[in-house]
Amino acid sequence: MPDFLDQMARSSADRLGVARQVTTESDMRRAAESMPPARELRLGNDFGVIAEVKRAAPSAGVLRAEVDVAERARQYEQAGAKVVSVLTEPDRFGGSLIDLRSASAGTSLPVMRKDFLVDPYQIYETRANGADGVLLITAVLDDSTLRESLSVAAYLGMFALVEAFNELDIERAQVAGAELIGVNCRNLRDLSVDFKRFKDLRDLIDPDRRAVAESGINTREEFREVESLGYHAALIGSALMREEDPTATLQRLRGECEASR
Structure with a gap:
């Protein structure tokens, strides 16, 4: 049986095929280029939060099937988040591009699309639907596609969070030119969590790149720990x-973090 990541990549490829039938790549590119300038990602020296909107997750089940995405994005901004992340994968996470547009309309923060993207076409699609940034998963992209996706994101003025699970992923991300690298402590092949991965991989990220800790962070203690490891955001x-x-x-998470300085 294919692992979870393979299933998600295949599903994404299927959605890509449908999207191409509706909108050609040249038309999608023009739609992306016609958008206002993307909002800038600002992760300074202070430890930041990327707050996520997702209706469900395979590891947790249904979280909040009915949610006002624009209002949730506003709440995140009011609470001090630096970025709003939006799951757009429909089958296992309950997301959609409508959610992405709603979040973008509901906040002045930069909004990031989180999905299992497999082709640069989807970067144009992401910008055309209001996102300012995009998640790229090294494990589902070959080197050429990763570089091209980063290039398209940069051309559109978007930031790209490049997600890694192991040493090879980090090496590939850095060689491709990623400036923002996320370490996911959840193995997306079997959905297991290894919090120790945050420590094991942090020092492999070059000091001139910014590092984000992803997944499995639920308590103040875990929040403080990833900050102490030198991550720029969670x-x-x-x-x-x-x-x-x-x-x-x-x-509470942010306040506890700030109080620990």
């Missing part, structure tokens, strides 16, 4: 989506 999803009002949770 991506928080399930812990926020479980809450009716995520503001207190996000402020």
Whole structure:
């Protein structure tokens, strides 16, 4: 049986095929180019939060099937998040490009599309639907596609968070020119979590790149730990989506982090 990551990549390729039938790449590129300038990612020296909107997750089940995405994005901004991440994968995460557009309309923060993208066409699609940044997963992209995707994102003024699971992924991301590298402690092939991966891989990321800790961060102690390892931001999803009002949770995590300095 194909592993989870392979399933998601194949599903993404199927969606890509449908999208191409509706909108040619040249038309999608023109739509992306006609958008206003993308909002700038600003991750300074202070430890930031990328707050995520997702209706469900394979590892957690349904989190919040009915959610006002624009309002959730506003709540994240009010609580001090630096970026809003939006899952657009429909089958296992319940997301859509409509959610992406809603989040973009609901906040002044930069918005990132999180999905299992397999082709540069989807970068144009991402910008055309209001996102300012995009997640790229090294494990589903060959070197040529990764470089081209980064190039398209840069051309459109977007940031790209390049996700890694192991040493080879980090090496490939850096060779391709990634400036923002995420370490995911969840193995997307079998969905297992190894928090130790954050420590094991952090020093492999060059000091001139920015590092993001992704997945499995639910407590103040875990939040402080990834900050102490030298990450510039943490991506928080399930812990926020479980809450009716995520503001207190996000402020508690951020406040505890700031108090530890």
